[in-house]
Amino acid sequence: DTRSKGKVIERNQNGFALRMVGVNIDITAMKKTESDLRLAAVVFEEGEAVVITDKDGTIIRVNPAFTRTTGYSAAEAIGRKASLLKSGRHDEQFYKEFWDTLLTRGRWQGEIWNKRKNGDIYPEWETITALRGAYGEITHFIACFIDITERKEAEARVNYLAHYDELTGLYNRTLFHEQLSKALTRAKRIACSGALIFLDIDRFKSVNDTYGHTVGNELLTQVAKLLIQNIRTEDTAARLCGDEFIILLENLDRDKDEAILAVNKLALKISNAFIKPIALKQHEILISASMGICVFQSYPSTANDLIKQADMALYSAKHKGRNSIQLFEPGMEETALQRIEIESGLRFALLNKEFELFFQPQINIADGKIIGAESLLRWKHPQKGFISPAKFIPVAEDSGLILPLGAWVLESCCKQIRNWEKNGLFQGLKTLSVNISAIQFNQANFVGTVLEMIDATEINPKHLEIEITEGALITHVEETRYKLEALKKAGIRIAIDDFGTGYSSLAYLKRFPIDVLKIDQSFIRDISTDSNDAVIIKTIIGMAKNLGLYVIAEGVETEAQLEFLNDEGCAAY
Structure with a gap:
């Protein structure tokens, strides 16, 4: 860019210019300077917060962003x-290093905590530059900064979620694992004992299924509070996942x-805390908990080993009937x-068709x-022969394999019924009974699967007779009644298996469309020698007949048992 200036110094008789004189000035640098100044003005007015001080730190100019911040x-x-912005959060050493860097290098950049006019302390990311004069002396300082509160909060949130359970506020698995590893080191150093309590809420899935996950989460939160209230201040509680909690005692x-x-004393205290219903916003829910305990001392163990041992003890507790406490024993590893x-x-057995029906x-x-x-x-293992259902059914239920296994049993029984129908065997027979796992029965599509x-x-x-426990x-309850009514409407016979071992009563059974009542063999076994069992069976048979239920006794082995049942009016065995 140029700027031109000139004048006429000679004209002819007609007034036309004959000679001119003038100059051309290169204004490129000036134009750039003007542009830089305009840009600087925009940045100063609308960019980061800026404060300019003299060499003594007295403020001589600020921009609007400074005021907003x-x-x-x-x-x-x-x-x-x-210094009116000083928060008081930094010590003398911080400011010594701050000034050493700024004065020797002419620039300091980093995170600093300052204080607003209203007293709020907040974090900044700040860059301070020292301006020098013609002789190298410092004349001014320019500080540019931004409020990083939101960024710090986001970082804190990420860090919190990495170490704490978002729902309950307890330690999560990662942080608990770190604390347990440190506890093991301390236990070895000072030769003391420690322990883990692995806790699981009994039938928590039923709470979720009945009331929904919102209520389930509310219950988990209250359980966490209950644990904190009952453990010692030096103990550590964590939620590992779902309804699984773990406590570290040092x-x-x-x-x-x-x-x-x-x-054990602490575990009993926690167990007793569950005796009262837990009050939620809209419900009161009575729950129990099973606990597995593992005690450790100064022998070499890893955090993973101890958690596994406590988990094995918990598994044993749940299979003892729930609402129980079990100490880890070395034999449990073999069981696991x-x-x-x-x-x-x-x-493999499902794939290789190793199951048989008798x-x-x-x-x-x-x-x-x-x-x-x-x-x-029955499971006929190719190497081990027949394996007892008492061994493999609980594992099938825990692993979810009971669903494909139960579907195979149901399908095979239907095919067997068809075979017997073709051969005329149902002229004397009434039904073929199929045991249905509670897990299988609770599937939303169970009725549809049976009808298909x-x-x-x-x-x-x-x-076809369906047996449930x-x-x-x-x-x-309502879903169960709906399913049973749908099955009954289709013509299927309904039986209650192992009656007397659960929580229901004959009066309770009136709510459901039941045809058959099967008395559990544990009552039959001792009817000749145990008067209590005899009275219980008499009562069950009498009330069942009044309700119009067909009674079958399980596990009849002697003539004396058969004679007693016949005298009391039991229909079959």
Whole structure:
């Protein structure tokens, strides 16, 4: 860019210019300077907060962003020392290093905490530059800064979620693992004992299914509070996942027996805290908890090893009937390995068709004729032979394999019914009974699956009897009644298996469309020698007959048992 200036110094007689004189000036640098100044003005007015001080730190100019960030207007800030923003959070060493860097290098950049006019302390990311004169002396300081409160909060949030459970505020698995590793180091150093309590809420899934996940989360939050209220201040509680909690106890007695007594005492205290219903916003829910305990001392162990041991003890507690406390024992590791082996074997067994069905006859007591049959599932292992259902059914239920296994049993029974129908066997037989796991029954599509199998195999539905346990009745009551009514409407017979071992009563059974009541064999076994069992059976048979239920006794083995049942009016065995 150029700027031109000139004049005429000679003209002719007609007035036309003959000679001119002038100059051209290059104004490129000036134009750039003007542009830079305009840009600087925009940045100063609309960019980061800026404060300019003299060499002594007295404020001589601020921009609007400074006012928005600190709360001080230009009139309030100019003429005062920049130290009016000091928060008091930094020590002398911080400021010594700050000034050393700024004066020697001419620039300092970093995070600093300052204070607003209203007293709020906040974090800044700040860059301070020292301006020097012609002789190298410092004449001014320019500070540019931004409020990083939101960034710090986001970082804190990320850090919190990395170490704490968002729902309950307890430690999460990662932070608990770190604390346990440190506790192990301390225990080895000072030769003391410690312990883990692995806790699981009994039937928590039923709470979620009945009330919804919002109520379930509210319950978990209250359980966390209850744990904190009952453990010692030096103990550590964490939520690992779902409804699983774990507690770390440190500085227990060096004597292992004393340490076991101490941790058992705390576990009982926690268990007793669940006796009262837990009050939620719209519900009161009564729950129980199972606990597995692992005690550790100064021997070499890893955090993972101890958590696994506590988990094994918890598994044992839950299989003892829930609402129980179990101390880890070395034999549990062998049991856990067996469970893993059985689960793996079950998967192969389903693929390789290693399961078989046997049919146990049901006999009319009055005339001794076979009136039906109950299907019994057996696993024929290629190397180990027949494996007891008592061993593999619990593993199948825990692993979820009970669903494909139960579907195979149901389908196989329907095919067997079809075969018997074709061969005319149902002229004397009434039904073939199939045991249904509570997990299988609680599937949303259970009724539809049964009806589809009946249609696919083209059997008469009245020849199929579905057996469920008492436990299946007391969870999801309305849903259970709906399913049973749908099955009953389709013509399927409904039986309650192992009656007397659960929580229901005969009066409770009136709420459901039940046809058959099967008395558990534990009552039958001792009727000749135990008067209490005899009275219980008499009562069950009498009330069942009044309700119009067909009664079958399980596990009849002697003539004396059969005679007693016949005298009391039991229909079959």
